[in-house]
Amino acid sequence: MSYIDMTIKDIVGKIGNNEIYLPAIQRKFVWSYEQIEKLFDSIMLGYPIGTFLFWKVEKPKTNDYTFYKFIQEYHERDSLNELAPKPEMKDVIIGVLDGQQRLSSMYLALQGSYAYKKPRARWDNDDAFPKRLLYLNLLRNRQTDDEDSITYEFKFLTSEDAKYIDEKCFWFPIKEALKWKEANDYIKYATEKGYLTNGIFIDILTTLWQRITQNKIINYFEVVADHLDDILDIFIRVNSGGTVLSKSDLLFSTIVANWEKAREEIEDLLKNINSKGDQFNFDNDFIMRTCLVLTDSPVLFKVHNFKKENVLKIKDNWLAINNAIKTTVDIIAEFGFSQENLTSKNAIIPITYYVYKGGNLNDANKNSIRKYLIASLLKLVYGGKGDQVLETIRNVLRKEQYDGSYVLRSNDFPLSKLYSSKLPAEKSLLFTDKDIDELFEYKKSPYTFMVLSLLYPNLKLGQVKFHQDHLHPASSFTAMYLKQNSIPNIKWSAFQDAKDKLANIQLLEGNENESKSKIPLKRWFNSNIVDKANYKSVNFIPNVDLELLNFESFIEERKKLMAKKFVTIQVPNNSEYKKGVQSTPGVRGFHLRSVLREYRITLECRPNALHDGKRVFSQGGDKPSYSTKSNSSLFTAKCA
Known part of the structure; x- marks a missing residue:
């Protein structure tokens, strides 16, 4: 069977008339508004937009399969295709096997709308998704106006944005073109708008009318198959190109x-x-x-x-x-x-x-x-x-x-x-010495959050909004501020590089972070922290001068405190650990050695080790347990 062709107006009409559906094997609509705009630019230029593959289904077979309607009002956050009600189906329907994204784009542009999120708006804000229609600028001079690779200027706009008009801009809602049956209809429109003598306006409007309603741009091949396995095979084959x-x-x-x-x-x-x-x-x-x-x-x-x-x-x-x-x-x-x-x-x-x-x-x-x-x-x-x-x-x-x-x-x-x-x-999953060192190279990011969330295990991160806060505020690292605080020029680059790294970041409640803002660390600490010893312990604040001039020492000492804590965090803390570690050869994986050198933690081997006054392992054989002592805390691991 040869290819069949029809106009865009015809295919959009069939979709709206419930003659064409999407089989359940199709994916959701995923094209962005930019892709739709570029599709219509290609249509206006007369470029080929690819062929389509349709599946002809006759009753009673229509009741054997699941079909969905095309989306008419697309919403970036909430849109789902509507299930096609069986009673509405005609005696013969068409299922789209190849071309869903292109056909959905045409249908949305000519019969519906596209709502996408405004920049920097929140996803849970319903007002962040204004309804937009596809418009064409009828005054864009494609010979002189150079805008990337776009020749015809299509844009999804709100009705308010589309009201803007100047000597190079007149936004026309392209769905109006479907209403024109002959050339006189759009000539009448140009006359009403006062642009009958404007060559650019008339030329673009004429091309749009021809491409949408006159030219048979849609070329499709129709297949008839009774078995779903056959349709799946066809579907997979034809979708192996393009968007794989x-x-x-x-x-x-x-x-x-x-x-x-x-x-x-x-x-x-x-x-x-x-x-x-x-x-x-x-x-x-x-x-x-x-x-x-x-x-x-x-x-x-x-x-x-x-x-x-x-x-x-x-x-x-x-x-x-x-x-x-x-x-x-x-x-x-x-x-x-x-x-x-x-x-x-x-x-x-x-x-x-x-x-x-x-x-x-x-x-x-x-x-x-x-x-x-x-x-x-x-x-x-x-x-x-x-x-x-x-x-x-x-x-x-x-x-x-x-x-x-x-x-x-x-x-x-x-x-x-x-x-x-x-x-x-x-x-x-274990962290070596090198891995731990590399953690401190992370700058403020999801990865620093992960490390900090381990170091702050008692924070209710799912209940209270915590921010990643610069201990020494970011505003303290401008050239002007560094100069005013007598930081030698030779250190500026190192200071600025370290300001966003893990060792200068803490987790702080959102409100508290906003109040701290640009206040220098030492002043904020002295003025706002009541239990200073506890705050230092919880937030790994070293016992050094907190002036910015001492930033290098502050960073190095805080790294040591955080790394020391991180090593102990790798230890499992449930009953499974007591069983599992003993059967694991060489528990060096916990990398107690990673802190021995730098933090001078002593390593001794002794039987029947205790942790917080409790026996960690029952000593059943002659193998002793390794333990490390640091600040009176003791962690033990069975010797291999």
């Missing part, structure tokens, strides 16, 4: 094709978890990968490995999967994480697995979970071979039963076992 579908996209296509309510269930879940805490940006990819891990399926997935039985396993366990994901997001929000600082979504999947399998979520285990999460993010363990890392960590968490099913090895989160596990690509 990921494996999770294809898995999602398979799921929604075999589970009618999958899209609604998953989109409802995403809407729920993305609204938690300070907002997240989880997506289908995360949900699909999590489903694979939780159902003990292969993590390194390929489309052909996922047949109907795999989908049914997800469907049958969906309630538990759904609840485990929600609980996990609640937990990480409690830790102070959001879309701003969760640098790897994969990192929380093992937590979800632990929750899904019935792990104990007491305070001790939550603390171990927090340590695992932050270590995995700081060590970038999911940065490469992420699938293999997930597989390895899942195997640490689970054990196989006689019937082939899997359960947790322990109801306590196995932090010590994770510390001692070798991960793919020679990665590890």
Whole structure:
């Protein structure tokens, strides 16, 4: 069968008349407003916009599949495709297999609107998403006005913005072009607006009318297939170019094709978890990968490995999967994480697995979970071979039963076992001396937040808004200020480089941070801190002069205090540790040696070591336990 062609006006009319739908295997609409503007620029220039592939479906087959309507009023935060009601479907309908993004863009531009977030506005502010229509500037001289690679100036504008007119600007809502049946209609429009004699105005308006209503730009090929497997095969083949579908996209296509309510269930879940805490940006990819891990399926997935039985396993366990994901997001929000600082979504999947399998979520285990999460993010363990890392960590968490099913090895989160596990690509969750040193090179960022959240374990980060605050305020490092405070010129560069690094950052409640603002550290400390000794202890403030002139000494001494604390933080603190460490050869992984040299912590070997007056290990053999003594605190680890 040869290709068939039609006008943009015709195809938009068929969509509006419920003759063309989106099969469930299609992804959500993802084009940005800039992409739509460029698409219409290409249309005006007469460039080819690609062919389309349509699937012809006749009754009664229309009742066998799930279809969605095209989005007419797009909202960047809230838009979802509406399920096509079965009674509304005609005897013959068309499903779009290739061309969804382009057709959706045309439909939005000519029959709907596009609401995207205003710059710097909050996502939870409904007023941050004004309704915008697509307009064309009818006075842009494309021979003289050079604006990037754009020839015709299309823009999504609010009705208020579109009112602006000058000698080079007249914004025309392009959906009006659909109303014109002949040339006289747009000539009449130009006359009414007083631009009949303006050559640029008439030329652009004429081209728009021709491209939208006269030229048969839409070229499509129509296929007829009764079996979903055939359609899936066609869909995957034609979508292998352009915006390449990921494996999770294809898995999602398979799921929604075999589970009618999958899209609604998953989109409802995403809407729920993305609204938690300070907002997240989880997506289908995360949900699909999590489903694979939780159902003990292969993590390194390929489309052909996922047949109907795999989908049914997800469907049958969906309630538990759904609840485990929600609980996990609640937990990480409690830790102070959001879309701003969760640098790897994969990192929380093992937590979800632990929750899904019935792990104990007491305070001790939550603390171990927090340590695992932050270590995995700081060590970038999911940065490469992420699938293999997930597989390895899942195997640490689970054990196989006689019937082939899997359960947790322990109801306590196995932090010590994770510390001692070798991960793919020679990665590890443990911090070496070098790793700890490198932490202090981080400048104010999600990574400094992670380190600080470990160093400040008692802060309610999910309940109170804490800021990353410069101890010595950033305003103290301008050239003028440094000069006024007698800082030698030769030190300016080093001071300015260190001001944003970890050793000059603390976590401070938002209101307190705003009141501290530009006040020099020494003055603020002396005026605002009542219990100075406690504040110094909690915030790792060294016993040095807090004047800016002494900044170098302050930074170096604070590094030592923070590093010393960080080493002890790696120690698991739940009952699992008591069992797990003894079976782990050489607990040098806790890197007690990392502070021996610099902080002169003594190392001794003695049996029956105590911690805070309590026996840490029962000494059953002749192997003694290592212990370190620092400031009267004692940490012990079984000798290998």
